[in-house]
Structure formats: structure tokens, C-alpha cells
Amino acid sequence: MGRGKIPIRRIENSTNRQVTFCKRRNGLLKKTRELSILCDAEVGVIVFSSTGKLYEYSNTSMETIIERFNKQNNNHHRLMDATSAIKGEAASLRQQLQHLQENHRQLMGEELSGLGINQLKHLENQLQMSLNNVRNKKDHIFSDEIKELQQKGSLIRRQNEELHKKIDLIHNENAELKKVIEARHKEEERAALKPPCAIKNRYDTLDPNSLQQRQSQPQPSEPSAEVMIMGYSLKLKM
Numbered sequence: 001m002g003r004g005k006i007p008i009r010r011i012e013n014s015t016n017r018q019v020t021f022c023k024r025r026n027g028l029l030k031k032t033r034e035l036s037i038l039c040d041a042e043v044g045v046i047v048f049s050s051t052g053k054l055y056e057y058s059n060t061s062m063e064t065i066i067e068r069f070n071k072q073n074n075n076h077h078r079l080m081d082a083t084s085a086i087k088g089e090a091a092s093l094r095q096q097l098q099h100l101q102e103n104h105r106q107l108m109g110e111e112l113s114g115l116g117i118n119q120l121k122h123l124e125n126q127l128q129m130s131l132n133n134v135r136n137k138k139d140h141i142f143s144d145e146i147k148e149l150q151q152k153g154s155l156i157r158r159q160n161e162e163l164h165k166k167i168d169l170i171h172n173e174n175a176e177l178k179k180v181i182e183a184r185h186k187e188e189e190r191a192a193l194k195p196p197c198a199i200k201n202r203y204d205t206l207d208p209n210s211l212q213q214r215q216s217q218p219q220p221s222e223p224s225a226e227v228m229i230m231g232y233s234l235k236l237k238m
Contacts, residue, residue: 017050021049021050025047025055028045028047029045029055029057032045032057033057033059036059037059041059042059042060042065042068043057043058043059043065044056044057044058044059044060044062044065044066044069045057045058046062106123107123107126107127107130
């Protein structure tokens with residue numbers, strides 16, 4: 001028959017308990033040593049017997065292992081504390097969100113069946129305050145827009161005035177230019193109506209009246225000689 005399974009509970013007999021302790025302690029230390037060699041692990045084991053006797057094993061310095069353990073344990077505790085704090089903050093934020101959602105639904109007129117008179121009055125006051133804030137904000141926006149439009153209107157009026165001044169200046173310049181043109185036309189007309197001056201030389205056109213007068217004058221009987229000098233005719237008596 002095979003060996004039966006030993007129940008895991010406190011051994012009442014002190015002798016049997018001590019024998020079992022020695023056997024299992026030696027097996028534990030053996031397994032610990034094998035673990036450190038096979039897996040290149042840093043291992044430390046501390047065992048106190050029921051009589052208070054200390055048994056320990058470490059493949060390196062026990063103080064180094066304990067210091068490392070304390071450091072890791074502190075880091076673990078800090079991490080756990082931070083995790084707990086984050087969880088607590090998340091739970092608080094979740095509650096605040098739920099409360100805000102509930103208030104929002106109540107402000108929208110929903111889920112009012114469980115509210116009493118005082119709560120309904122409080123809700124009414126909140127709605128009135130919200131409405132006043134909305135109206136004040138709307139009036140402020142309208143006032144700003146009106147001021148902006150007034151500034152734009154003043155700017156447009158100034159620009160229109162400047163344009164009117166420029167137009168008047170152009171009209172005046174056009175009127176002056178028209179006067180100058182009319183004056184020139186009048187001068188040209190007067191110059192066209194004025195008779196031309198006749199110059200008695202052989203290059204100018206002879207006036208028919210003067211030619212007839214010359215023909216009607218008696219010719220001298222004395223012989224004469226006609227000499228041309230610089231385009232003018234001179235008659236010399238012989």
C-alpha cells in the first residue's frame with residue numbers, strides 16, 4: 001500500500017512536531033540551495049522554530065538580501081498607496097459625475113418625482129439664476145456688437161466724406177480745365193477771323209487791288225533798268 005496523505009494541520013505531539021520540523025527544515029534549505037544554484041537566484045530563508053530558535057540560509061549576504069527586500073517592500077507599499085489613492089480619487093470623481101448628471105437631468109425637468117418642496121424651490125432658484133446669467137451674457141454680447149457696428153459706421157462715414165471731398169476737387173479741376181479749353185477755342189476763332197498781313201516781296205501772293213493800282217499808274221517815259229536785290233525789285237533810271 002502507498003503512503004497516505006498527511007493532513008496539513010498542527011501536530012499536537014511535541015516530539016513528532018519537532019521531528020517533522022527538522023525533516024522539513026532540511027528539505028526546505030536543500031530546495032533553497034538548489035534553486036539558487038540552478039536559477040542563479042538570490043535567495044534568503046529565515047526560519048524560527050516553536051522554541052524560538054533561528055535558522056537561516058542565503059547564497060549571498062543575508063543583510064544585503066534583507067536590505068533589498070525592505071527596499072522592494074517599501075516601493076511596493078508606495079505603489080499600492082498610490083494605486084489606492086488613484087482608486088479613491090476615481091471613485092470620488094465617479095460620484096461627482098453621477099451627481100452632476102443627476103442635477104443636469106433635474107435642470108432639464110427630468111426625474112423630479114422624488115424631490116420635495118424645498119428641493120424644488122432650490123432647483124427653481126438655480127434655474128432663475130442661470131436664466132439671469134444667460135440674459136446678462138446675451139446683453140453684453142449685443143452691446144459689444146452694437147459698439148463694433150457703430151465704430152464701423154463712423155469709419156464708413158469718414159471714408160465717404162473723404163470721397164466727397166475728392167469728387168468736389170475733381171469737379172473743380174474739370175471746371176477750370178473747361179474754362180481754359182474754352183478760352184483757347186475763343187483765341188483760335190479770333191485768330192482765324194483776323195485778316196493776314198501782306199508783305200511786298202516776290203515770294204508773297206500779290207493782292208489784286210494793289211496790282212490794279214500799279215497797272216493804272218502812268219509809266220515814266222524815261223528808260224529804266226530793273227535790278228533784283230535780295231528778293232526785292234529796284235528800278236533804276238538811266
